[in-house]
Amino acid sequence: MERLLSLEVKNLCCIRDDRVLFDNLSFNVSSGQALLLEGQNGSGKSSLLKILCGFREPDAGEVLWCGVEINNGTFFEQMAYVGHLDGVKKELTVLENLKIATALGKPGYYSIEETLEKVYLSGYDDVLVQSLSAGQKRRLSLARLLITDNKLWILDEPFTSLDKEGIAIFEALMVDHIAREGMVVLTSHHDITLHGIDVQTIRLA
């Protein structure tokens, strides 16, 4: 059995434009678990995710990965973030985008070919990303999670633009990832169904 990984948040505070979004926020997530952040528009979910990724400094408190502060290479190797923007290069093809993602990380669960099948983009290899629909771009953006090995997925509204089938596919892929001792932290305004998974929910006021 692999070592239990943990993301530990202690007494976190985030202030934007003199407004306290959250304060004294503490929680733990371990391998095999998911954390769902809920809250109204503007409640600070994206800001919290950016702090968890190490993209933004908290105003107080700390974020630890396996007991160590996240400002180090080990954390960044093991974490993958998909934000509001798709993070794919629109001037490149689907295949070129996935090749870049592969080159930047360690090999993941699936090959590029298998990944394209999983997200129903087989046959789109040579298509320029700028020609894809919004939902297809989102599928490609999330596909990058499958071709590299990152234990912690941090996902900001991953289901935006996805149709019902796309949502079901990614819910199933998250369940697989978590069952392999992975960990997912996400925000979603959609209801999510992660069968058999221990999902913690935190609601930001």
Ligand SMILES: Nc1ncnc2c1ncn2[C@@H]1O[C@H](COP(=O)(O)OP(=O)(O)OP(=O)(O)O)[C@@H](O)[C@H]1O
């Ligand atoms: N770059 C920024 N500079 C200044 N304030 C910001 C910035 N980004 C967000 N904020 C402010 O921080 C607050 C929280 O924004 P955030 O994006 O974290 O909310 P959210 O809960 O993710 O919202 P949504 O559900 O609409 O995505 C908002 O009041 C917003 O105006």
